[in-house]
Amino acid sequence: MPAPELSPPQSSLPAAAARFGADALADAAARARDIEAATGGRPVVPSPSAPLTVGSGALDTHAADTPADEVGTPSAAPERSAALERILRGPSGLGTASLHLARRGEPSGPETLESPKPLESLESPKPSAAPGPPAAPVPLAAPVALSTPVAPTDPAASAAPAAPAEGIPIPGLYYHPVPEPDPVRVAEVSRRIKAWALDEVDLYPEDWEDQFDGFSVGRYMVACHPDAPTVDHLMLATRLMVAENAVDDCYCEDHGGSPIGLGGRLLLAHTALDPLHTTEEYAPRWAESLHSDAPRRAYRSAMEHFVHMASPSQADRFRHDMARLHMGYLAEAAWAETDHVPEVWEYLAMRQFNNFRPCPTITDAVGGYELPADLHAQPAMQRVIALAGNATTIVNDLYSYTKELAAPGRHLNLPVVLAERESVSVREAYLKAVEVHNDLMHTFEAEAASLAAACPVPSVQRFLRGVAAWVDGNHYWHQTNTYRYSLPDFW
Template sequence: MTARTADPDVARLVATLLSHRHGVRAAAPGALPGTGRLFAAHPALSGPTGLGTSAARIAPARAAHGTSPTEPSGSPDSDLPELYCPPPVRDDPELGEHVNDRLVQWAEEIGLYAGQTDRIRAVNIGRMMMLAHPDSDDPDRLLVAAKCALAEWATDDYYCDDGAAPEPLGAHLGIAYTTFDPAHPPLRYLPEQEKVLRNDPVRVALRSAFEHLAEIADHPRVARLRQEVAALFVAYTHEGTWRVQERMPAVWEYLAHRQFNSFLPCLALIDVVGRYRLTEAEYADPRVRRAVTMAANASTLVNDLYSMGKEDHDQGVEFNLPVVIAAHEQCSPPEAVKRSVEIHNELVHTFEAEATALALTGSPELRRFLTGVWSWLGGNREWHRGTARYNNT
């Protein structure tokens, strides 16, 4: 199994994805239906909801008032489905930059991505947290979420991507897990264990991030994130087996894997950042779990689409939904992109319908949490549109 060469039509579709076309309206509502105005209890956070609206659509702008469309009729992306996604609720560049500066400082202090400060700064996770958590203007809480996200992504970058060998992946992740769910060996083995944990920047980052989370979250919500990151590590190992076996997964298997190799750990902190508490009973409710995991899957399929340009330039085999669909459904890469957008849209529509029903019958905290997930989808899409992680390849 070899890596695909970038297809010109796919490159054009990705370019359309990344374009910011003025005058194109968002297909999805800014507020989750049935929940009222977004974050009405926080009027100071009601930033310009129109910003980024055109980014919620990846099809070319339609002709208006007799003008010609941007793309010629019959172009490969002229029938690209609309990406169904809400617009971001607020955009506060100053807040995002402040959080990002502090995140970069933290990474430098612990030796994460040593010598690559500019890379971390350009990815701009601080901006992502600002966009994805519009019900908080607390830079300290946004920073905690940013630290957790960066530590999780560093695990992927160091152990899974950037040419990492897949064979030792399970061992790396098994040791990394003990940074936030500590092992308790006999005392004579403790110095050796500590040395191993302190000599790896990913392990240092994970431990530090969870320590900072524990300062603002109670034990059940720290345990909640621990569970989601454990599932993320299982999914990393799942993907590692595909690499070792040189096997392309079936579409259903890839989607099952992507549900947990996803932004689910980020979504788990929505109430922590927002300074309220969703009960563990409601978080674990199978109906809530179904809705939230579908949203996590959809948000990560956005990542699949936006990262295609980056992965086309990486060495080795890369897995994303369009590549898997093209391989198993025997279709062209552009058609696979279109089918991927349709799958994303089905997930978002289903989340919207089911979350709306849950919000009408659940607690005020559940309503706020589900509204936060909806807002997170919009902030996530807007961040992907601009981050250097996927746009400067």
């Protein structure tokens, strides 16, 4: 008897977008009534922002002055409702409270983040502010990613091998250049993160200071989050990035890491992100354990700061993606224990979990707004996020290739697995890994453009631009971080 065929997948995106639109319309109508009652007049509505478009592979936006009647206002209505006007005017309403671009070069001012709340009360409901007239919205006229794609070059076209040089991108790699990160923000984020690492979580001994500075995490996070409204928001991503790297280095990699016993260490560290709910007798011992080593101290503190500014759904989303990351760590550790080189597809499956996904998935929290949970959970959105994580992780494989070759033992990366499993030279394997990255990038951009067209909701559009900006910023950091990375001599 033949196996029954699976039913074709049915997208729930239109229904989710419709629910979002209905909720936003109801919210807008209620606010409009409040404003009219308070001021005696209806809110002034500027020209609507244009929908997100895609050109030359880069997500972009452009201002438009299209009359409202031409962008979907029902012609049967004698006059536009205040609710619809609120939706059409762009960056306001549900999920888009902070929908504006950060002013590049603007001094960030003193840190205003309050002390983190105790772990047991991290997600208590936040009080709502009293309704009042909304601030004038800022149209999304400028793109988040101010770049055009760089066409891949033919590695074979070089007459002589090129020596690695500072800031040289991998020949043939498809990527988008980004503007230099705001130096004021870079300096402030760098200052704050070092103070946090030293004074708040005691993250590393003195002889690791050069490595911490060489990581250049301030430049990394400012490049990846160009729309963060404040330095406080940038610090959310920066602390989490440093904490994740502390876990990777100290549990898995070159600062005492080992595959032996990794599962137990990761499980206990994960409770710093996802709190243990246990009896009064045993809770104090668990709370003490969160201070027992640098990775757990970093996870605990970074998560407390994050939950202080993020919503409960954003925090839970992040926990889920961190569980994915830890599962990927465990798969790689299991292969190391048995000296197993996976098939290429198996390696790519592992890298879909052991990858950068937790970083772009919080792009809305760092941007000061929220992509609603039902829209974030859509299969189309999850595919875009997964492709972004996969492409950026192969960038890491490529730029860290020589660094890993110089380290003790065998480090799995895509070129190593390709050379072993497809019986090709190391050069051929590396160049094929570049092709794999490029295919992932093109698919990511096509899927993001398709989703943007299918769901023209402001928070979806901004989230997609934020993920694209993270992809571009991640490449920029790898390309320019010559303290850590150098290119192989394959061209």
